[in-house]
Amino acid sequence: xxxxxxxxxxxxxxxxxxxxxxxxxxxxxxxxxxxxxxxxxxxxxxxxxxxxxxxxxxxxxxxxxxxxxxxxxxxxxxxxxxxxxxxxxxxxxxxxxxxxxxxxxxxxxxxxxxxxxxxxxxxxxxxxxxxxxxxxxxxxxxxxxxxxxxxxxxxxxxxxxxxxxxxxxxxxxxxxxxxxxxxxxxxxxxxxxxxxxxxxxxxxxxxxxxxxxxxxxxxxxxxxxxxxxxxxxxxxxxxxxxxxxxxxxxxxxxxxxxxxxxxxxxxxxxxxxxxxxxxxxxxxxxxxxxxxxxxxxxxxxxxxxxxxxxxxxxxxxxxxxxxxxxxxxxxxxxxxxxxxxxxxxxxxxxxxxxxxxxxxxxxxxxxxxxxxxxxxxxxxxxxxxxxxxxxxxxxxxxxxxxxxxxxxxxxxxxxxxxxxxxxxxxxxxxxxxxxxxxxxxxxxxxxxxxxxxxxxxxxxxxxxxxxxxxxxxxxxxxxxxxxxxxxxxxxxxxxxxxx
Amino acid sequence: xxxxxxxxxxxxxxxxxxxxxxxxxxxxxxxxxxxxxxxxxxxxxxxxxxxxxxxxxxxxxxxxxxxxxxxxxxxxxxxxxxxxxxxxxxxxxxxxxxxxxxxxxxxxxxxxxxxxxxxxxxxxxxxxxxxxxxxxxxxxxxxxxxxxxxxxxxxxxxxxxxxxxxxx
Numbered sequence: 327x328x329x330x331x332x333x334x335x336x337x338x339x340x341x342x343x344x345x346x347x348x349x350x351x352x353x354x355x356x357x358x359x360x361x362x363x364x365x366x367x368x369x370x371x372x373x374x375x376x377x378x379x380x381x382x383x384x385x386x387x388x389x390x391x392x393x394x395x396x397x398x399x400x401x402x403x404x405x406x407x408x409x410x411x412x413x414x415x416x417x418x419x420x421x422x423x424x425x426x427x428x429x430x431x432x433x434x435x436x437x438x439x440x441x442x443x444x445x446x447x448x449x450x451x452x453x454x455x456x457x458x459x460x461x462x463x464x465x466x467x468x469x470x471x472x473x474x475x476x477x478x479x480x481x482x483x484x485x486x487x488x489x490x491x492x493x494x495x496x497x498x499x500x501x502x503x504x505x506x507x508x509x510x511x512x513x514x515x516x517x518x519x520x521x522x523x524x525x526x527x528x529x530x531x532x533x534x535x536x537x538x539x540x541x542x543x544x545x546x547x548x549x550x551x552x553x554x555x556x557x558x559x560x561x562x563x564x565x566x567x568x569x570x571x572x573x574x575x576x577x578x579x580x581x582x583x584x585x586x587x588x589x590x591x592x593x594x595x596x597x598x599x600x601x602x603x604x605x606x607x608x609x610x611x612x613x614x615x616x617x618x619x620x621x622x623x624x625x626x627x628x629x630x631x632x633x634x635x636x637x638x639x640x641x642x643x644x645x646x647x648x649x650x651x652x653x654x655x656x657x658x659x660x661x662x663x664x665x666x667x668x669x670x671x672x673x674x675x676x677x678x679x680x681x682x683x684x685x686x687x688x689x690x691x692x693x694x695x696x697x698x699x700x701x702x703x704x705x706x707x708x709x710x711x712x713x714x715x716x717x718x719x720x721x722x723x724x725x726x727x728x729x730x731x732x733x734x735x736x737x738x739x740x741x742x743x744x745x746x747x748x749x750x751x752x753x754x755x756x757x758x759x760x761x762x763x764x765x766x767x768x769x770x771x772x773x774x775x776x777x778x779x780x781x782x783x784x785x786x787x788x789x790x791x792x793x794x795x796x797x798x799x800x801x802x803x804x805x806x807x808x809x810x811x812x813x814x815x816x817x818x819x820x821x822x823x824x825x
Numbered sequence: 826x827x828x829x830x831x832x833x834x835x836x837x838x839x840x841x842x843x844x845x846x847x848x849x850x851x852x853x854x855x856x857x858x859x860x861x862x863x864x865x866x867x868x869x870x871x872x873x874x875x876x877x878x879x880x881x882x883x884x885x886x887x888x889x890x891x892x893x894x895x896x897x898x899x900x901x902x903x904x905x906x907x908x909x910x911x912x913x914x915x916x917x918x919x920x921x922x923x924x925x926x927x928x929x930x931x932x933x934x935x936x937x938x939x940x941x942x943x944x945x946x947x948x949x950x951x952x953x954x955x956x957x958x959x960x961x962x963x964x965x966x967x968x969x970x971x972x973x974x975x976x977x978x979x980x981x982x983x984x985x986x987x988x989x990x991x992x993x
Binding site: 376377379380493494496497500501503504507511513514516517518519521542545546549550714715716717719720721723724725727728731732735737740741744747748751752753755756758774777778781782785786 | 839842843846850853854857860861864868871872873874875876877878879882883885886889890892893896908909913916917919920921923924925927928931932936940943944947948951952953954962966967970973974978979980981982983
């Protein structure tokens with residue numbers, strides 16, 4: 327049980343006054359960010375990232391991941407009390423959560439949401455604890471071709487499995503990859519696409535882009551829609567909590583099913599959004615009383631929340647073990663790792679044991695503390711939503727600017743953030759997906775490096791991507807996923823002509 | 826949300842924006858492809874040259890935008906949904922224009938003074954909140970930001986004449 331020993335060591339790293347207080351700060355900030363309209367997990371983490379630049383990596387990641395947990399919990403508050411999903415994956419929570427609040431059962435719904443978030447994340451953290459080290463040690467055998475094949479697989483699965491129009495996914499991805507190539511070429515040192523500009527020399531920082539794409543554009547969209555906030559008040563008493571918890575064993579099948587779906591979709595880049603809807607739909611399908619869903623059934627809160635959080639948490643597994651983020655927020659945390667000078671990927675488990683196990687331990691502790699905290703402070707955070715949006719909007723703009731500037735101390739980045747804000751707004755409105763763009767921005771350089779190193783190694787022979795069983799399987803799988811829509815259409819036609 | 830009885834006039838249709846964005850992306854792809862071709866998009870003795878990867882990416886981007894352009898032009902029926910109507914555009918500009926001014930002011934006055942002006946001005950002019958509330962909220966927020974970033978976490982923001990007057 328080496329994992330348990332290392333985990334124990336992780337808790338020792340964690341249990342200092344400083345880290346624990348950073349954890350609390352992170353959770354409060356996170357819930358705050360999750361509750362505010364127009365902000366959510368990824369934006370919140372991106373904007374608050376600069377706070378951690380002067381910290382040591384372990385404290386930094388503990389605080390950031392706590393911001394993330396906090397934001398996840400906070401998202402449920404707005405979905406249930408205000409019928410506004412803080413995140414796309416909270417949409418399914420509103421189906422039954424808001425009706426419950428309307429019936430005066432807001433406290434039950436919130437308790438159910440927080441508890442199931444906790445359960446979902448807990449299952450995912452267990453998975454990370456025991457699976458991540460083996461995945462990482464397996465991946466230690468990877469060379470450049472294997473890594474490129476894995477990146478390729480990630481990109482292909484977005485194109486093949488995404489629900490958006492294919493050409494829009496490709497636009498978003500190739501634009502992201504192209505933007506990361508701006509600046510100095512890491513292999514030859516040559517300047518690319520800078521057009522003589524000193525500012526472009528540094529390249530386009532991924533975090534600046536994310537702050538604009540998510541933070542600023544979200545403010546623009548929120549303004550356009552003119553959100554009217556009308557919510558229900560709620561305070562959670564211990565009696566309600568205990569009552570909901572007492573009934574918990576009745577729903578074990580739903581909880582287990584949603585956790586499994588969530589973990590699976592989190593590790594493969596299917597994402598928390600798909601997971602929450604799938605969790606909800608399956609709970610409905612297996613239920614004896616299908617019609618009561620959507621009218622305020624507590625199971626309808628348990629199912630999507632468990633799945634979303636299992637997925638959001640397990641998305642950190644491929645990030646830690648392979649250096650491939652499974653979600654937008656994981657991508658930003660990955661950006662953070664690079665800022666602190668850590669190289670995400672399998673070597674992390676060997677070279678930075680303290681860091682990795684400190685992070686994993688903080689997932690356990692952060693979740694538990696977060697649960698207690700949200701249960702006791704809901705009224706306080708719900709009050710945040712009564713602050714007028716015209717006060718919150720400029721504050722978010724300022725926070726975004728601070729975040730963008732702090733990354734490289736460059737005024738140019740503030741302008742870049744504004745530009746990306748407008749781009750994000752337009753892209754969202756014409757349904758060009760932003761997730762592949764973010765993924766491309768964070769993985770672009772690594773994908774290119776691994777491609778070129780493979781090419782240098784094989785003297786330009788593309789067959790290197792089929793040179794052994796492992797890399798061959800991954801590459802073939804990637805191509806299959808890429809052409810999956812065509813393949814499935816062809817299969818369908820064959821089946822129809824047979825019938 | 827309650828719909829207004831008469832839908833305000835659309836400023837642009839989604840299809841028009843689709844076409845405009847495709848054209849812009851196409852132009853961007855062409856520019857990038859040209860620049861990468863110039864830096865060398867072929868093979869050197871030790872593998873692909875610096876422009877190889879981005880060159881083919883710009884081709885991919887160009888092809889996908891061309892597809893999007895063709896689709897938007899050919900697919901007329903049903904895609905005439907409005908991109909943004911006049912009221913919406915006005916509200917978006919209400920936040921976009923001040924943000925632009927804020928970025929501009931940050932260059933001369935420093936981030937904190939600009940942020941004070943942005944928040945107070947926005948709350949008063951857009952939110953119609955009382956002057957004293959706007960000024961007080963803005964002041965408190967700006968000071969809190971200054972203490973958090975510049976003092977507690979040592980993250981230095983751009984400063985202007987006011988800060989140098991106060992000796993920071």
